[in-house]
Amino acid sequence: MLIDDLRRDLPADRLVQDPDVIAGYLHDDAEWAPHGKPAVVVRPRTAEEVRSVVRACVRHRVPLVTRGAGTGLSGGANAVDGGVVLSTELMSAIREINPMERLAVVEPGVVNDDLRAACAEHDLWYPPDPASAPWSTIGGNVATNAGGLCCVKYGVTRDYVLGLQVVTGTGELVRLGRRTAKGVAGYDLAGLMVGSEGTLGVITEVTVKLRPLRDPEHTVAGYFSSVVDAGRAVAAVADAGLTPSALELVDRHCLAAVDRWKNMGLAVDADVVLLGRTDTPGAAGEQEAERMLDCFHRGGATWAARSTDQEEADALFAARRLAYPALERLGPVLTEDVCVPKAVVPEMLARIEATANRHDTLIANIAHAGDGNLHPLLITPPGDDAARERAQAAFHDIIADALDLGGTVTGEHGVGLLKRDGLAAELEPAVLGMHRAVKAALDPHGILNPGKVIPD
Structure with missing residues (x-):
């Protein structure tokens, strides 16, 4: 049996079978995304232990x-019935920070802000x-190609991943990418893994490039009477x-x-900041x-100024x-993550407002507006099934509008x-056939995060 193999290959404390503890590993923060009940949670500490888990799952x-x-x-991290959830939380070592080469080597469980703080001690900076x-890990950031506030100027996770150590769907432990500043030997398999959401391999180590610490920022704040007006300001900046280093x-x-x-x-007297x-x-x-x-x-802007108060x-x-997290306290929040060309940000924000009215759904807006990555947050009262159905309909309409305006269904989530x-519509x-061919080549047994990303 699978559990017997795992017990044989791993230290006893790596396996979690207590249902109360497993309950904390069933799903991520996506509202209303289905999840199953795994047979076991495994918390390995080394790449070799990860390989043992993958090989047992293959067998x-x-x-x-x-x-x-x-x-x-x-x-993307939701459990599958009868499967294994592999948590990287114990793989949290920063193995190397190299000031000369401006790179860091980390295990996947390192928290993003912890890496940033460690790099700052060497006058270096990890931008994504x-x-x-403060909570997400580098492995998860790589799996989703996470962006963030600085990405409008400095790019997303993919722009900083030099190399990876990965366990493939056949149980092979391999190194992809490089440590050098340049390199074009063979296909960019490390880049292929970035954003693959655990469907092509299990990341056990990440090598990222770093930048020097940057200069202090100048902040400009503006108050607007509508999201559309704010969108016009975003288009004007572009x-x-x-x-900007953030917008x-x-x-x-x-x-x-x-x-x-x-x-x-x-105390902000504005509809949008x-x-x-x-x-x-x-x-x-x-x-x-x-x-x-x-x-x-x-x-x-109804008011705008350069901040003199840091x-x-x-x-x-x-x-x-x-x-x-603040909005989550009010009730279930369905989070969108569309990205559109900067020139059409005002139009997309206007369509989101129209969608909210059409479906009688409260939609709050946050956005990495400088690169067109919008995060409408659809909020529903707890236990209100009708509101939930309206919010889900609004969610799909927002996706359709983003595609209609030349955008994409997900910018970073x-x-x-x-x-x-x-994705099937985009x-x-x-x-899509190329995606399925890559998946079949790297995960021939179909065990890695099945049912995610690629449409049936």
Whole structure:
């Protein structure tokens, strides 16, 4: 039996079979994404132990779902009936920080903010910064190609992954990628793993490139009477050729929820707040901040100014990061993650408003507005099945609108379970066939996170 093999190959404390403990590993943070009940949770400490788990699953043809911190929002880490959940939480070592090569080597369970703090001790910086950075892990960030607040200027996780150690669907432990600054030997298999959501392999080590610590940022804040006006300001920033280090949109629903939860004193008299930052050093940075401020005014800001109070500016950005967990306290939250071209951000925000009205659904808005990555948050009262059905209909309409405007169904949260139909609508059949061919080649037994990402 599978359990007997796992007990034989692994230390006894790696296996979890207590139903009360297993209950904490059943699903990620995606609202209403289905999940099963696994036979066992395994918490390995080494790559060799991961390989033993995969090989046991291959022998017994048992599904294997890899899980990081469980902060995902698409159902990508949800358990499968009778399968194994492999948690990387104990694989949390930072193995190397190399200032000369500007790289770090970490295990997949390292928390994003912990890596950033360790790099800062060497005057280095790891840019990808999802809002869940205080809790999410590097392995999960790689699995979903996470982005974050800085990605408008500095890119997403894929832009920083140099190499990976991975256990394949056949139980082979392999190294992909490189440690050098350049390299084009063979196919980019490391890049293929980034964003694959555990369907092509189990990540056991990640090598990421680092940047020098950046200069202090200048913050610009603007208040707007509607999300559409804020969207116009975002388009104006892009049209002006500016590349902010962050450009975030937060509406009054999010700010109010954070304030009620954390008592941060966010006395903001606006329906929408747009937060911009530039980290360009010296006089050029000052000029960029002034130009961004002008874009806010041209977009229709009711008030806009450069922040002279760093504590106040940091509080607003902290509120942006806390928006999702704050709204969760009000009731079930179905989170969208569409991305559209920057030029059509105003139109997409207008369509989201129309969708909210059409389906009688409360939709709060946060967004990495600078790169068109919008996160409408659909909020429903607990236990209200009719509201849930309306929210799910609105969810699908938002996806359709994003595709109609030349966008994509997911910018950074991944496909998981919630966006499989959206992926089928976005990709042409021949491209879906290529996805299935890659999956079959690297996971011939179909054990790795089955039922996720690729539509049936």
